Amino acid sequence: MAGDSGPERVLVAASFVNRVGNGLFNAASALYFTLVVGLPAAQVGAALTIAGVIGLCAGIPGGHLADRHGARAVMAAALTVQAVAMAALVLVETWAALTLVATVDQIAAAVGGAAWGALVARVGGERPAVFRAKLRTFVNLGVVLGTAGAGAALAADTRGGYVALVLGNAASFALCAALLLLLPRYPVLAAPPRQRRRPAFADRPFLAFTALYGAMGLQYPVISLLLPLWISEHTEAPRWTVAALFAFNSAFCVLTQTRIGSRIETPYDGGRAFRTAGLLFLVSCPMMALAAYAPVWAAAGLVLAAVFVHSLGEVWESSAGFALGFGLAPDHAQGQYQGLLGLGFNAGQALAPAILTTAVLGLGTAGWLLLALFFAALGAAGPPLARWGMRTRPQPAAAAEAAAQAP
Template sequence: MTTPARGSGGAAGPRGPLARLVPERGPQRTLAGATFVNAFGSGMFMSSSALYFTRVVHLPMSQVAFGLFAGAAVGLIAGILGGRIADRRGARETQIAVMLAGAVFMGCFLLVDAFWSFVLISVLTGVVFAADKSSRAPLVRGFGGEDPARFRAYLRAGTNLGISLGALVAGVAIQLDTAPAYLSLVGGRALAFIGCALALLWLPRLVPVEAPPLSSRWEALRDRPYLAATVLNCLMSLHFAVPTFLLPLWIVEHTQSPRWMVSGVLVLNTVLVITLQVAVSKNVGDPAAAGSRMRWAGGAVAAGLLLMMAAGSLSTWAGAALLLAATAVYTLGELWHAAAAMEYSFGLAAPHAQGQYSGVFGLGGGVAEALAPAVLGTLALGLGRPGWFLLAAVFLVVGFASRPLIAWAVRTAPRPRTYEGPVA
């Protein structure tokens, strides 16, 4: 973690409904703005990258999948290193460097014309994406102010809004389906990196927190409570592929609902996340509260999955109505899980090594992201009803086990904990 060279507080923010979407003036709003710009570019690229590489660069889908996987795999490890550099050298400076590197590497995608050059740039951008998350974490902690959970919720809501708007822009280019349109999206992603770097220049510098005398060089990898939280979050994070992978396939292939319901449930999920994340994250300020939210999350995700399953045996409009209800219930679970995960990631981390710890936490999330399609597809789509029940049971068990397991890990840790606040 780092501490501000100048005060991280700011003037009072806006009143009324806008206060739910915009954080305090000063460093918090600056960091939120930079995060939004970066997320907007990410939404453009994520939604169109596969089409760009197949339709413009003319690479086979198998090669595209391999290159993207290689970048993600290397990035998982690079995130820990990027976080450590941010802890020791300065988070603001590291973030700016990462953004500028992202702009350069993304620009290189415009020049790719062969498989191996594509793999090389994919690996480099994978490093950037992972280092972005872990090096930003000390900034989030340093400028969190008196209510860090609320600020982190602002950032997640802004990130989702940025990704959604970026995806809408990408949709226009995809509809045009021309090389210039796809090239403009890749160029736009590079410009978003630059815009984020410029915004970060307005942040005050954070002075790195000095590490305790006997602290380990890679202590996050030896921190039992934090590793326990990382594993639990990894298991719970499998559900993040439900609205983007499992539900679309379920609606189209296993229900009588109209195909446009795929867009309908995604829009509902996105709107609820953007509008409710701040409110749902209220009072999640210690690992004990995070454990309670994980329990709620497990129950809501399990209930949402069973309602989605039930929609498969109903008529067209009854099934559509149940799918909307299921998505709303599931999204509550997603929101509670996000609030708990952010508290675990920051509340259980050593203050002087927030970036490194966040890199480890991100490693668990990355593993879940890679495994989720196979796990969800095999169980829910492959096994049918028994698979749905098994998935629901997994999330329910993980949710209910989180609080006691984290409390046990803290009690049996070989050294005193560094976070503040009760666990049980």
């Protein structure tokens, strides 16, 4: 990371450590709760759903806290709470205890996510797109390494191994919080006079982008949920294809995020990138559907080619989200705006399994084609939304003065 500023290196390191821990835990969390804690899968699902829904409500207040009291302090506090909650999971023995601990964790995660967005906006410096792309590269790499590390515990299949994963994730939260203390104390930015208390809720272009971003987020479970089910139930592709596509998707994003994302800097760039992503998904989804009609090795090749195109779309989509999400948000309210954006994205992710399994798997090939058209339509809305958003942004003082003096 030669040439990076000290704060950039700190935030990259903190995010990497955090995501390694996430990878360790997420790969084995369901098995830990069912095999080690001994809870029925239905109870585990209910506990995590309740926690997730309650956590959705915490992002916007958490972002407001970050704007008013400093993103670094709020994020470090949220990570500390997550470290304690994660460590407490090793003591959980009942459904009620799991629900309580998971809810505390999800509230802290939502608050920390909004504060993280505000902190990224402050640390990004003069070339924020380059930094955010690099940050996502290391985040993806951390998840890959954490998931690989979880494989050893899964192979051993012992209580001690699963507990080690839980405590490893707790330690990653604590280390991440400690690393944030190396960042400077960025001053809180004052809101303009007569500014609304919750300006994000009155910002119609940003609200529209939040809905658009949440809907386009359905592309993530296409790889993690929908395609594996399609391969298993409708194609002749060997089962190892599922593992191969996960590895390929992660590696592709790690290798290309900085190269592509560093060129997408302004909201206008983001709108065009959103359109490009929609067109790539328009190609990838029918390719996945066609695998059901191909012989075994052709099906495997077609699926991997589809994942290549889809992964390229994912990189363009995430880069568009950075450019629009940060570019349309005012500096003094980044936390609140990122909290709202996170709410929209997480709501979409919560609805995605039901939508994808019923609307796409239920309709078969026609469902895939409808999904492709859906993504393309969302992408086409990117450029006009970017233009609308920029028309409604406050003009910088110098530009406003020049406009007032113009004949």
